[in-house]
Amino acid sequence: MAFESLAEKLQSTFKKLKGKGKVSEKDLKDAMREVKLALLEADVNFKVVKDFINSVSERAKGAEVLESLTPAQQVIKIVNEELVKLMGEKEEKIQISSKPPTIIMMTGLQGAGKTTTAAKLGGIFKKQGKRPLLCACDVYRPAAIKQLQVVGGQLQIPVFTVEGSTDVVDISKQALRHAELHSNDILIIDTAGRLHVDEEMMQELKNIKAEINPSEILLVVDAMTGQDAVNVAESFNNELDIDGVILTKLDGDTRGGAAISVRAVTNKPIKFCGMGEKLTDLEVFHPDRMASRILGMGDVLSLIEKAEQAFDEKKAVELEQKMRTQTFNYSDFLEQFEQMKNMGPLSQIAKMLPGVDARALENADLDDRKVLRVEAIIKSMTPGERELRDKITPKRKERIAKGSGTTVAQVNNLIKQFEQMQKMLKQFSGMNMNKKMKRLGKMGIPKNMGFPKF
Amino acid sequence: MGIFSKIKEGLSKTKNSFNEKLDSVIKAFRTVDEDLFEELEEVLIMSDIGVNTSMEIIERLRDTVLTKNIKEPETVKNELHEILVNILTEGTDSKIETQGTPAVIMVIGVNGVGKTTSIGKIAANYKKQGKSVVLAAADTFRAGAIEQLEVWADRAGADIIKQQEGSDPAAVIFDAVNYAKNKKADILLCDTAGRLHNKKNLMEELKKIYKILDRELPNSSKEVLLVLDATTGQNAVMQAKLFKEAADITGIVLTKLDGTAKGGIVFAIKNEYDIPVKLIGVGEGIDDLMEFEAEDFVDAILETEENA
Ligand SMILES: Nc1nc2c(ncn2[C@@H]2O[C@H](COP(=O)(O)OP(=O)(O)OP(=O)(O)O)[C@@H](O)[C@H]2O)c(=O)[nH]1
Numbered sequence A: 001m002a003f004e005s006l007a008e009k010l011q012s013t014f015k016k017l018k019g020k021g022k023v024s025e026k027d028l029k030d031a032m033r034e035v036k037l038a039l040l041e042a043d044v045n046f047k048v049v050k051d052f053i054n055s056v057s058e059r060a061k062g063a064e065v066l067e068s069l070t071p072a073q074q075v076i077k078i079v080n081e082e083l084v085k086l087m088g089e090k091e092e093k094i095q096i097s098s099k100p101p102t103i104i105m106m107t108g109l110q111g112a113g114k115t116t117t118a119a120k121l122g123g124i125f126k127k128q129g130k131r132p133l134l135c136a137c138d139v140y141r142p143a144a145i146k147q148l149q150v151v152g153g154q155l156q157i158p159v160f161t162v163e164g165s166t167d168v169v170d171i172s173k174q175a176l177r178h179a180e181l182h183s184n185d186i187l188i189i190d191t192a193g194r195l196h197v198d199e200e201m202m203q204e205l206k207n208i209k210a211e212i213n214p215s216e217i218l219l220v221v222d223a224m225t226g227q228d229a230v231n232v233a234e235s236f237n238n239e240l241d242i243d244g245v246i247l248t249k250l251d252g253d254t255r256g257g258a259a260i261s262v263r264a265v266t267n268k269p270i271k272f273c274g275m276g277e278k279l280t281d282l283e284v285f286h287p288d289r290m291a292s293r294i295l296g297m298g299d300v301l302s303l304i305e306k307a308e309q310a311f312d313e314k315k316a317v318e319l320e321q322k323m324r325t326q327t328f329n330y331s332d333f334l335e336q337f338e339q340m341k342n343m344g345p346l347s348q349i350a351k352m353l354p355g356v357d358a359r360a361l362e363n364a365d366l367d368d369r370k371v372l373r374v375e376a377i378i379k380s381m382t383p384g385e386r387e388l389r390d391k392i393t394p395k396r397k398e399r400i401a402k403g404s405g406t407t408v409a410q411v412n413n414l415i416k417q418f419e420q421m422q423k424m425l426k427q428f429s430g431m432n433m434n435k436k437m438k439r440l441g442k443m444g445i446p447k448n449m450g451f452p453k454f
Numbered sequence B: 001m002g003i004f005s006k007i008k009e010g011l012s013k014t015k016n017s018f019n020e021k022l023d024s025v026i027k028a029f030r031t032v033d034e035d036l037f038e039e040l041e042e043v044l045i046m047s048d049i050g051v052n053t054s055m056e057i058i059e060r061l062r063d064t065v066l067t068k069n070i071k072e073p074e075t076v077k078n079e080l081h082e083i084l085v086n087i088l089t090e091g092t093d094s095k096i097e098t099q100g101t102p103a104v105i106m107v108i109g110v111n112g113v114g115k116t117t118s119i120g121k122i123a124a125n126y127k128k129q130g131k132s133v134v135l136a137a138a139d140t141f142r143a144g145a146i147e148q149l150e151v152w153a154d155r156a157g158a159d160i161i162k163q164q165e166g167s168d169p170a171a172v173i174f175d176a177v178n179y180a181k182n183k184k185a186d187i188l189l190c191d192t193a194g195r196l197h198n199k200k201n202l203m204e205e206l207k208k209i210y211k212i213l214d215r216e217l218p219n220s221s222k223e224v225l226l227v228l229d230a231t232t233g234q235n236a237v238m239q240a241k242l243f244k245e246a247a248d249i250t251g252i253v254l255t256k257l258d259g260t261a262k263g264g265i266v267f268a269i270k271n272e273y274d275i276p277v278k279l280i281g282v283g284e285g286i287d288d289l290m291e292f293e294a295e296d297f298v299d300a301i302l303e304t305e306e307n308a
């Protein structure tokens, strides 16, 4: 049950429109359905998806998509922008209290990863030169205290425990006193996992909160959570007024739609994400990256943006026409290169393509100086040669080489590349974007190849 | 007194705007129309059954309604109930096999789903039946995991075979097999470290453990139970797929059903991999484990009051 990427689906939704020109409202509705299904498959809550689709549809109905020559890309762009907007546009940090210690309380369901994450957080602060103290308030799960002691020990962070006590309010109060006495400027309290519907246990957290007034109450959420994420997040937030969220187990292959659900119902930022079992595997959360992950698109979005900036849409259509009628010539080839130049270094662009093998890239020669050489060679051709009316004979090759300051071998090389590209374009014009990308990946990037329109 | 009263109790605890009651949905309809199907589909999706599986189920429901010429929304609900139960029970048996001395039960799953706790509960259950039980502490990786299992062994009155944290889990299994053989124990329960299914080397480790059990106890039944957290969404399908490649999963333990999550993903897993749910976890206590009953489970998903 591998996920098909949203980009691929939208591409095929809009494919039937090729050559038809404008996009109708019905087409747009079909596209929105694809977006909806993709988000649901990614575990975003049903209600959240509904609201989201409504707002995206509104925007898409504006001229933006309907008039666009690249409707699929436009839809992806809008969806992504709205998603990032919903997720919070920037990275968020832990608030450091002006009066130490900064108290951080970890909360969440059973098995979410609170204990490990508490230690990881401590590790981050320790690295920053702070003096964290961990406090074990999970007095219920067998060996939970032991677990915190072990991971604390591994990081050389002190762990505060009260042997035999189950009074967590008292334990946290004592921990605070201990931190003050030992000038620990960060106090991280690990609590037992609990169900959001367990009133007694939720009251326990409220009691701790009332007693020691944490500056950060963090909800730890398993990235694999499904539809129920909204219930959990809403309850914890209502009861405790949380300050942020940590998303764990993102090193798995889940799409992680719960991130959107949680954010949508609490409007609290996701601050960190857990990326593995090692105690250093905690990273600052990047909302934009998460949006792409949920949509399943890698860096395709930034590529689209770059391409958009660089490509003149009218020229793109002309080129497409040429591809179809197979009149692609050296002038077009040159134009491709010029547009590529506007997009930045070739190697950087090629790396953004999904499915392109990074190792293949290392061998491929994407030297920008070679691009200049290609330009020089084509510019030394006569109009007849460039437009394929005149066959390039050995004699002409010599002339071109001389004119461009290159060798006949280099001219031959370019001609070979051009013909290769011509052949490829013929195949490409019938394929959708994703297949093109895969194709590129398989072939490795041919030397100095220009890319057709995206 | 339905054995699922506990689940339902949990479910009805939330008066949450996000929880739609199917009954109220049904009551809002006088006739069977497209909107009703759409609402039903929504209820299914909201219980993590997944878009595709939900659409398939509703498609089946539509066919049935058409062929049986059903006009009553209430009857539609009963048909849906039946379809759901059928998916879960079709051609499978949810009994736990315990042949051989010892019979092997290996417990696997991603991190934090409830493997160790379920083992504690299962052990207690067999002890209650007068059987001798050995636990193998093969989670040698997670801090405190061995101590956690020790507490459960103690609570259940089972023997435990362990080594130090960080030792080779395969060696622990090997020890435990020999111990259980010598003691002529009835049940050997193997705890394993939580691991994400996309970590190749950790899945290889699991394969190795399974192979040892298979080789050393050729005449014993081997239950491989995949523990799934009911709050998990669509990723559980990938979990089932990849864990199945490492060890021959014979059943699912669906935990944390005492929360508000419904665990609907098991429909997709049953559909695609024909793995039945065998046990469910409904709390953190030693008795909070039950045999899976499809009827009750579907009741809980559809939140109907009758068969309670
Ligand atoms: N509410 C509830 N909690 C459960 C249930 N089963 C397990 N838990 C809790 O979930 C948490 C994790 O359980 P464990 O048994 O440690 O899970 P595990 O799969 O062994 O975890 P790792 O070994 O760390 O991968 C503990 O706090 C358990 O008490 C259940 O059915 N309901």
Ligand SMILES: [Mg+2]
Binding pocket: B115, B116, B117, B139, B145, B191, B192, B193, B194
């Ligand atoms: Mg465990």
